[in-house]
Amino acid sequence: MRFSKISTLMGFALAASAQKVKFLPLGDSITEITCWRAIVWDMLSAEGVADQVDFVGSMTNNPQNCKATSAGFDTGHEGHSGWQAVDIANQYIEGWSESTVPDVVNFMLGTNDVNMGKTTAQIIAAYDKILATLRAVNPNVKVVIDKLIPLPFKNAPVVELNKLIPGWVETNTTPESPIVIADCSEDNGYTAAMLRDGVHPNDTGDKLMADQIGPLVTQFIKDVIAERGE
Numbered sequence: 001m002r003f004s005k006i007s008t009l010m011g012f013a014l015a016a017s018a019q020k021v022k023f024l025p026l027g028d029s030i031t032e033i034t035c036w037r038a039i040v041w042d043m044l045s046a047e048g049v050a051d052q053v054d055f056v057g058s059m060t061n062n063p064q065n066c067k068a069t070s071a072g073f074d075t076g077h078e079g080h081s082g083w084q085a086v087d088i089a090n091q092y093i094e095g096w097s098e099s100t101v102p103d104v105v106n107f108m109l110g111t112n113d114v115n116m117g118k119t120t121a122q123i124i125a126a127y128d129k130i131l132a133t134l135r136a137v138n139p140n141v142k143v144v145i146d147k148l149i150p151l152p153f154k155n156a157p158v159v160e161l162n163k164l165i166p167g168w169v170e171t172n173t174t175p176e177s178p179i180v181i182a183d184c185s186e187d188n189g190y191t192a193a194m195l196r197d198g199v200h201p202n203d204t205g206d207k208l209m210a211d212q213i214g215p216l217v218t219q220f221i222k223d224v225i226a227e228r229g230e
């Protein structure tokens with residue numbers, strides 16, 4: 001009797017936490033050691049949905065000591081400095097997907113692959129595998145893919161990859177699992193001067209990234225909430 005009461009309470013607790021929309025910020029150092037996530041948190045707060053969102057991922061570090069202006073900045077993420085899309089696709093995304101089961105994902109990946117001489121075809125193949133793996137755990141996952149910010153010391157492959165992203169999205173987006181682009185590229189106004197160290201965004205770059213990513217993530221989160229309410 002007692003046991004079943006406890007089980008019921010646990011059931012309620014699980015149901016309540018299951019209601020939160022799980023958002024996975026996935027990437028490399030441009031996701032890990034940057035502050036755009038804190039700005040996106042403020043955007044979600046301003047839209048009144050932050051308390052319904054769980055930022056998921058095995059990481060919770062905040063090396064730049066980023067501060068959101070609104071309360072409760074959730075520092076969960078899966079940004080890994082120096083990691084390549086190809087390695088994430090082949091070795092890590094399956095475990096991360098299974099442990100987090102995200103509803104909404106944002107990813108910017110490929111910068112380290114470019115640096116290590118991977119071809120754009122290899123990077124696109126990694127995107128394919130990451131998407132397929134995310135969809136295997138949640139067929140309704142909603143994905144924001146970011147065009148890459150510039151990498152001045154090796155920018156040509158970044159430009160080439162950014163050109164391929166719209167076609168990749170067109171091929172892969174579906175009504176059940178939509179994909180949209182956050183354009184953080186040079187073409188959309190991101191300049192090399194917004195890099196604090198030649199690779200990572202300074203405060204202006206963080207703001208530009210958040211301005212591109214935030215509204216798309218917010219909309220997807222609202223869509224998930226609306227779909228659950230139906």
Ligand SMILES: *[C@@H]1O[C@H](CO)[C@@H](O)[C@H](O)[C@H]1NC(C)=O
Nearest residue numbers: 192193194195202203204205
């Ligand atoms: C960041 O970059 C912008 C654009 O170059 C610049 O105006 C701003 O002063 C930079 N911020 C810092 C803190 O260096």
